Amino acid sequence: MATPVTLAAVAVLAVCTLLPFSRSGAWWVRGWDFPRVQLFVFGLLVLTAVLAVPGLSGPTLAVSVSVVLCCLVVQGWWIYPYTPLARKHVPKASQKDPQRSLRILTANVLTPNRQVEPLLQMVHDHIADVVVTLESDAWWEQRLDALEATHPHTVKCALDNLYGMHLYSRLPLSETRVEFLVEEDIPSIHTLLHLPSGEQVRAHFLHPAPPSPTENEQSDERDAELVIVARSIAESEMPVVVTGDLNDVAWSRTTRLFLKLSGLLDPRIGRGMFNTFHAGVPFMRWPLDHIFHSAHFRLGEIRRLGAFGSDHFPLFSELVLEGDAGAVDTHFETNGEDEALADDLASEESVSKEDVPSPGSR
Secondary structure, eight states, X not given: OHHHHHHHHHHHHHHHHHGGGSOOOBHHHHGGGSOHHHHHHHHHHHHHHHHHOTTOOHHHHHHHHHHHHHHHHHXXXXXXXXXXXXXXXXXXXXXXXXXXXXXXXXXXXXXXXXXXXXXHHHHHHTTOSEEEEESOOHHHHHHHGGGGGTOOEEEEEOOSSSOOEEEEESSOEEEEEEEOOSSTTOOEEEEEEEOTTSOEEEEEEEOOXXXXXXXXXXXXXXXXXXXXXXXXXXXXXXXXXXXXXXXXXXXXXXXXXXXXXXXOBOTTTTTOOOOOBOTTOTTSOBOOEEEEEOTTEEEEEEEEOOOOSSSBOOEEEEEXXXXXXXXXXXXXXXXXXXXXXXXXXXXXXXXXXXXXXXTTOO
């Protein structure tokens, strides 16, 4: 009995590893982009079982071991950049100049969650300049308005569809727009942040819907939003920050395409995964909440904060404007295949980079 079960496990591992290579946007395909760490661990267990089962020998054993090793290499290749073994994408800031620093707290609050006080305390403890909440409805807006005493510059889009979004900022805002880029009920916020130094930062706050059987059966809407925002950002010469719950993992094909098209950096590369979801299931976690920025910034710090009743942990990042934007290697470069894929994703949803507000471009 052990031999058929072991061979079945090898087959399952192989299928789950191969599916994400498909360009299909179907949720049951794209969903396998997420648990690569779990599949890597599963692969190690399967390899142990293959070597330990006495009934496997000869060509069957050789093929099974080869398949499992190939799967481990593939899964490891995708997640390796998000380990401390990889070269850091973003250098550490040489000093934390408060006049040129930007402290951002990103939190998916989970609409039915009612534990607002721990989140407010985290904002206070970490002296966040900018707080962006996702899934925040009218109930959350009423409670979050307590932040207005210290964060008077606000953007509010309370929705009861799990896609409400709120922005509270110590820093002045300008050229602010709330847009529904791809789907009519999925908002995004676009604004200029004014640092104490007088410098301006272009900021985009996003929360596209995921591919899932209960929401969008395809990833096309999510992917199209990321593509057009990336292409809009690529034309900017000013400092840029993008953050939010992208409903995609850091190592996915689409996130990598976003980095290639935008030229932005991911401070997690070379530092860790900073898994923000699922807060309640330790063995099923992956990085859904993101912070990307232009090469104008160096990293002060990045950390995953504590649980507050949501299914997401908050993500806290401190970025420091420092040095020449051209002095940092962005690692990723586009090719013809990337551009063609981006064209297809945008055209399928009839959207383009011109639909994305570009604050600071006037």
